[in-house]
Amino acid sequence: xxxxxxxxxxxxxxxxxxxxxxxxxxxxxxxxxxxxxxxxxxxxxxxxxxxxxxxxxxxxxxxxxxxxxxxxxxxxxxxxxxxxxxxxxxxxxxxxxxxxxxxxxxxxxxxxxxxxxxxxxxxxxxxxxxxxxxxxxxxxxxx
Numbered sequence: 001x002x003x004x005x006x007x008x009x010x011x012x013x014x015x016x017x018x019x020x021x022x023x024x025x026x027x028x029x030x031x032x033x034x035x036x037x038x039x040x041x042x043x044x045x046x047x048x049x050x051x052x053x054x055x056x057x058x059x060x061x062x063x064x065x066x067x068x069x070x071x072x073x074x075x076x077x078x079x080x081x082x083x084x085x086x087x088x089x090x091x092x093x094x095x096x097x098x099x100x101x102x103x104x105x106x107x108x109x110x111x112x113x114x115x116x117x118x119x120x121x122x123x124x125x126x127x128x129x130x131x132x133x134x135x136x137x138x139x140x141x142x143x
Contacts, residue, residue: 038114045105045115052124053097054090060132061089092131100127 039045065082072078104123108115 038116039120040114042105042109045108045120046101048115048117048120049104049123049127050093050097050101052121053101053127054093054124056125056128057089057093057097057131060128061085065089093128096131097124097127 039048065085068085069079069082072081101124105115
């Protein structure tokens, strides 16, 4: 007879249910409810927001790089522009996203709140969306 334990969640189901953040020791914030998806520890919150910031940044930059590759493939120098676009899609979240994700997680931790995985998605995608809006509005050129 098998002992009852929490069933393992498959990789695809984990992504679709926004359970992307690994748990420390399989804990669930002291709750026995396996359907709740709370991020309680600072590192869990930081990683959740940061992961979504990187993924959404790549989702914005990948089509731009593909478009640049398709339109500039015959140019002598500009054919390497898609590499720069993809690097900015990775380097931006690695430096700026790390700090802003830590700030968001720090505020949640200092307030003693738990973060839902959906909140991590909103904050992560929101970071990338703000970078996109600032880039298109050319706000920095007016300073």
